[in-house]
Amino acid sequence: MQKLLKGGILVTDEGTFQGNILIEGEKIARIGKFDVEELDTDCEVIDVMGKLIMPGIVDAHTHYQLKSRNTITADDFVSGSISAACGGVTTFIDYADHLPDHSLKEAAQLRIDEALGKTVLDFTLHQTITHFDETISQEMVDLVKMGISSIKIFTTYRREGYMIPTGQWEYVFRRLKELEILLTVHAEDDDIIMRLEEEFKKRGQLSPDMHPKIRPSKAEEIAIEKVGELARKVGIPIYIAHLSSKAGYEALKRVKQRGGAIYAETTPHYLLLDEGSLKEPMAQRFIMTPPLRTKKDQKALWEGLKAGDIQVVATDHCSFTLEQKLSDDCCLTILPGLPGSETLLPLIHHFGVGQGLLEYPQLVRILSSEPAKIFGLYPEKGSLKPGTDADLVVFDPKKKVTLTHSNLHSKADYTPYEGMEVQGYPVMTFLRGELVVRNGEFCGQIGQGRFIKAKRSKLYKKVV
Ligand SMILES: [Zn+2]
Structure with missing residues (x-):
């Protein structure tokens, strides 16, 4: 099953550019500008116009x-x-x-x-x-x-x-x-x-x-x-x-x-x-x-x-x-x-x-x-490279939110940032291609997370 995040602003560690992301199963299949006509007919299209897409x-x-x-x-x-x-x-x-x-x-x-x-x-x-x-x-x-x-x-x-x-x-x-x-x-x-x-x-x-x-x-x-x-x-x-x-x-x-x-x-x-x-x-x-x-x-x-x-x-x-x-x-x-x-x-x-x-x-x-x-998780985590896990955050840079514990999800009944107003807030989170949060509501499955084996740190071998 394919999902297309259409018309976003992609942000990687190297730069910012306009484009789409195609997800196939758990992985990022393609990124950038490509012809959406070629996609499967049952591809789910999610409009992310004006939003940033970053690696999770x-x-x-x-x-x-x-x-x-x-x-x-x-x-x-x-x-x-x-x-x-x-x-x-x-x-x-x-x-x-x-x-x-x-x-x-x-x-x-x-x-x-x-x-x-x-x-x-x-x-x-x-x-x-x-x-x-x-x-x-x-x-x-x-x-x-x-x-x-x-x-x-x-x-x-x-x-x-x-x-x-x-x-x-x-x-x-x-x-x-x-x-x-x-x-x-x-x-x-x-x-x-x-x-x-x-x-x-x-x-x-x-x-x-x-x-x-x-x-x-x-x-x-x-x-x-x-x-x-x-x-x-x-x-x-x-x-x-x-x-x-x-x-x-x-x-x-x-x-x-x-x-x-x-x-x-x-x-x-x-x-x-x-x-x-x-x-x-x-x-x-x-x-x-x-x-x-x-x-x-x-x-x-x-x-x-x-x-x-x-x-x-x-x-x-x-x-x-x-x-x-x-x-x-x-x-x-x-x-x-x-x-x-x-x-x-x-x-x-x-x-x-x-x-x-x-x-x-x-x-x-x-x-x-x-x-x-x-910590040896790259590029499966931390990148938007095709072939890696589709862990993504869709971020609305204009959304204003006043941080207050009643809108947050920690079981701590306070936030140290109570009352602070921030501009820019995540609106969707994808874990390995699945939407797990939409507009502040968790919509995933408890227990869906996996233990990821970490490889050697890049600090030992400065080649990634
Ligand atoms: Zn600690």
Whole structure:
């Protein structure tokens, strides 16, 4: 069965042009200008005049259905992926925890099994590791075979048991190099944070607005310098997750200037919100790690995106209800994280393209083709190339929407962007040729999403 998206404006990572897209089954069959007379007589024609057609968004950092601190996130794989689909996302990359008493392969498989049958979108995983030894080194081979091509480590949360001791980092990095697995890092220096935490605890200063003081941008700067420099020495690419600060960005640039292959992602909340929100009523809504920073930091991150030093915007979607967020007012123990997948494209379009900071092809690069390339999903995901998956978002650049939680689909009962008006909004999302969202209404099948085996990152082999 063929479908024709007729008369749209196609946007790829390379440019913008007028044209049609023909879908056959799950794949893109043709794009550009072609004679519609030749098509099958039963071809379904969808008029997309005046609308943009982009490759579906790849949200490279999500935590749906995450068990954390004796509770679970508001969004499971059903509501998380439905909300993402309503925002034009077609692929997400979630995390598998390093589970005690399970091999890495088992941990990843358990996570895959949690998502299958629920997710409405395709997905792959990053595998977290929280310790390292000869057994884990061997287990990494199985991960690559099963289609997981990136590992995440923490440079903080030593007390919680997430941090691999610094003395072992080099062994981990060398092993990742052998297997060509991409290193991704939550970069905040643990020593500084521990010291400040003790000081602030003693003084009893633990309200939400103290959080950026306890986890300052200096901690991010030091961690990026340290981990980036070691990666450079070992000779591996490194991807910094959720870069939040100007100081962190400056450290990244220094590593790069010395020849390091360092890449980064930031998030909509670091680009658009600042620590002023932590003085508002119900400030718990805005607690995540790293914390929100200042307007100066926002500006630096936009510059980093524009310059191409920051390649990806992903959401770190980790949603809790207001009841969960407000059940605590100590900044060290408030459940960290916020919803974001559904608003990713509208926000970055409005504040990036709409304000002249980004061009349309850059928007596609940052939200779709770069994450797909970096995490080994390209060109099946992140492109409009004939023969690849027909994962598409049809976007109305004129549609004005006021973001409010009642119009969004996350089970979190708030949005951090409440009341913001954006111009430009997705109106249709296609997953492998099937229409799954039309005008903000999910019309697909629960469980239709597949696990996608990730190939080696393009950062290891710069040919795509
Ligand atoms: Zn995260």
